Amino acid sequence: MTAGTSDQIKNRTVVVAEGSGVLVPAMTTNYAYVLTVSHNIRVNRADPSVLRNAEDIEVQMLDGTPLAVLAVFGSITEDAALLLVSGVNVGPIAYATKNVQFDDRAWFYGYPGNRRDGVVPEIRAFRCTISDIDRSGFCIETSSFANYREVVGVSGGGVYKHIDGEWLLVGIEYSMEGRENESHNWLKCVNMSAFEEIIARNTYRDIALAHLFPPFLLDFQNLLEQTFPLDAFECQDTRQALRTTLQQLGRAKLTPGCPSPHSLMQKFGDRLLVHGSPRFRLTDRKLWLSWLELFIVSLLVDEVDEFDDAYVEGLRKRRLLLYSGSTEEWTRFLEDIAHSNLDGLDVDGLVMICNNRDGPPSKTRSKIRVDRLVTDISRPANPQLDIDAPRKPATARTVVHLDGLHADCITRREEDYVSEGEFNPATAINQLTEAYRAAIAQ
Template sequence: MPDFTNKIRTHVVIVDDGSGVLIQPAKGDYSYVITAKHVLETVPESGEYKDIDDISVITFSDQTIELANKFISDNFDLAILVTQQRLDLDLQTAISRPEREQRIFYYGYPKNRRSGNYDDRIREFIGKVNETPDGRFSVSLQSRPDWSEISGASGGGIFVEIENQLFLFGIESRYEGSPGREFHGKVVCISMQTIERFIIESGLEKIHPPALNSFLGLVDKTFELYSQADDPENLRFLKNKLHERAAIIGATSEVNPMALYDAYKEELLIKESHIQNLHSEEMWIAYLEFLIISCLIDEKQEIDFSYVKDNSTRRRFLFSACKDNWIWRLMDIFRSDFRGLKKGGKIIVSTGDLNARMQAREPQLSNIIANIGRGRVDGLMVDSAIINPAIEFQVFHLTGLHRFCVLENENDFRRFYAGGVGCGEPELIDFVKGLYNAHI
């Protein structure tokens, strides 16, 4: 397991006699402190809560966080505190819902550790999800701590590890049962889905990665592979012109990552990829590149959602953060969702394989074709007219496509420059369009 010490120390805080978690909304000049509302009560079990000026939030490094507002849930042991300033945070939330036997990590500041060794103030509890009633879930902690070992950690963060990264899964609410008589080490937690729903109901900004807000923030991160050219100056003019087109697409409020996420969700992922990939900035950078190349070929500059839908009937984008050789995922690729993709459609995949070739070689593809044709693959998601997707669709890796179409022809781009007679922007766009159009 990677070392998440710094991430935990940055984001888990002391909230009065309890604990809480810092997280950043997608927009706004402020941050959130998520905690259990009972730690804010003036008197335990009174249902009366402290004024915002009387609530203390202290970080691991003993910095006091100034607060601007508080929001108390009527239905759950949950409170959202809004800070006066935006903090430097990088914690993301888990998309997936709690499942039985799922391994979690619980971090908070128990009272019995606050006056001891400075570095030991935060305690880690490891456990497994036990039950998942609506809006909540219970966790069995491995060490079976009693109430005195947890007191002060209420409101602390419940985290899950996904592909070597830590994500916020919820917050701890209370010890399950009667603390004086039961010593089973179970705690009741508030799910991230409940927290996000309360944030929306309170009229607050949603919690999701900033990359989902708009493509505009991703424009300068597109086509970075072109920088691997033997002489990157050969491709500077091309890269600038593609960025200009990306900015036009990014300015289209109707077409943005959040709208695409809501419309397609797992349809954007290679089969067996973790749903958390949908929050990956790399995915949305790759999708923007896919969209730009599609628009070049289709001679579109300004687009709307109807174009996105039409494009997906001819070209289908799929993503996985997996860094392995993408050819090893061919069967997963053909088991992905291709409903609506017409016969002869092109599949463009993007993965973490930095050395990806453009297409699979014939022997690997032949094995997949045969296995599908023999009926060894269940659950194909294709239209009724499609008999074998490995025959009727072509698959290209986006990184390999960029390398084959552009990097291997970089010297041919040297002649293009702004204002050049016969070698200006129109000729450049026609040239690069032809290179990509030969394949997709």
């Protein structure tokens, strides 16, 4: 685990009363969530039916900053609880409900009882291994011995597994194996599905609880200012002028009736992903930034005024965007692209690729036909993909990387967008339209 990743996990690991918890985003701007266990916040530890009032629960972050609890919800079947907290901006988190297998390696974070003597409790990370799995959860075995005083206080801490280059939250620890005078390197954990069930069953102020997703999925407007970074530009004034022009175009088209990232995620699901990509990649920020950039470019090229569901359906027939969370050169997973679900794309349509890599790729488009990349069309599909998706060989189609297209049409033509030291937005729009049309038509 890198230092950066460790810091991110530590910063979202919080103290909940005498236990621990995990701070995660909710798909709303009104609150975030803390995932914990119900016995941390019971009025009587032995009675799971009565939880403390929100104002009586103390939650604090790694640096001691307190969080205000707005509401409390408990599971009716598991030792799990959900706290609504305000006054904090929480970054996205990858989580999964079914990505746990026997003997998997994992990490577990919490605040042990023997590290609570100071003003601010100290966090600890435990290396562990998945040692048992059942319907509602799993057990972890710590890689080093842990006595009772070390383990007390970590209940409610998060368990993380490394998948596809991402640290995935897969469960919350809730109980020790054994008695107080026995060793305690076996711990019980509840699945993330317990928290999804709490969210599905409850409301806050008569409104359904928000999904356990980052708030940017609510509206493409939340992503607009991060589009078209154009980091390779030499002249920063030209860079900013072009970014502003493209973003203003998007802002003008993104009316309240436009589809949201979440609605598209619900509608298309795994069909948005390159074959073999885990489902949690659907909440990657880069995926939805790429969708927004494709919309803006397509609105230019197609000369349309309205971005709605009908336009999205038509667009996917001509330019099908597929995402991979890989940070490698996209040409390394061309065969997975060929095995992806291309249903609905016209024979002369473009397969548009984006992946979780900063900057443009070395190659913008593949010179190999997609159908010639399929070396074994009979291999079984990834079980995480849509089981209803037909498995058949891809037909010949052009494959283009979206970031490479931006580099060809904007970054490598930087000097074309300034005439005699001046930038004209209307002229730039025409130049951008012509550049993308020519590049797409190749």
